[in-house]
Amino acid sequence: MTKPNNFTKNNWGVAIAATLGLSAIGLFTAASTQVEDLKGVSPYQNQKGEWGHTLVIERKPIENSPLLFLLGVGCLGGLAGVVLGTEPMVKIDDLPNTVPDTVSKSLAWTVWTVGQALDSLSDLGERSYQKSSQLVIRAIPPEIKSKFQSIKNDHAWVSDFLALP
Structure with missing residues (x-):
């Protein structure tokens, strides 16, 4: 942006x-x-004499x-x-032009700032995801990990999978 x-x-x-x-x-x-x-x-x-x-x-x-x-x-x-x-x-005479211009620039800067903040947060979230996914991979037993690794390295299964009805 x-x-x-x-x-x-x-x-x-x-x-x-x-x-x-x-x-x-x-x-x-x-x-x-x-x-x-x-x-x-x-x-x-009250008027009736009641307290x-x-x-x-x-x-x-x-x-x-x-x-x-x-x-x-x-x-x-x-x-x-x-x-x-x-x-x-x-300048009072310029207000009809200056006010809409100021509002549009203020909104543009607000949207840009929020976009920058969201980009920073997404980068932070992506780094956190990478760290947490590495932790999950370390927790997988070696037997299962080796099977996944063989599937990951063998790309032929993808074309077989895509050819299924």
Whole structure:
């Protein structure tokens, strides 16, 4: 498989901007998440005068909510720098062309990387198979091994086998 085309400055800008924007969304979502804390059971009286019990639950933001919010603001600041800086990495006018190009290059690099990893794994698996098959061959008794060896060295049986109905 041939190596994909490299990213251009515009491709990197779109990739970084997308990462920062999505990170900001995720951080703001996490910062606004509330945790329900069970405080206990409390008695109550309904309108008919009957007594029962109810769970007392306190909803509060997660402990590191301010930090997550600040990190989200930082991501938005980075996004603004990428788009609005003195030398912007992302040109708004070029986005209709740059975004599809960036997505296709990202997919091409992902497919190429996965292919390389699978090739490496198959090489590793092949070496492991060779080692394990050698172990199996060593475990075969010599009488049987000699019969297989004679069949392996005599190729005439293949044509006889293929000629069978």
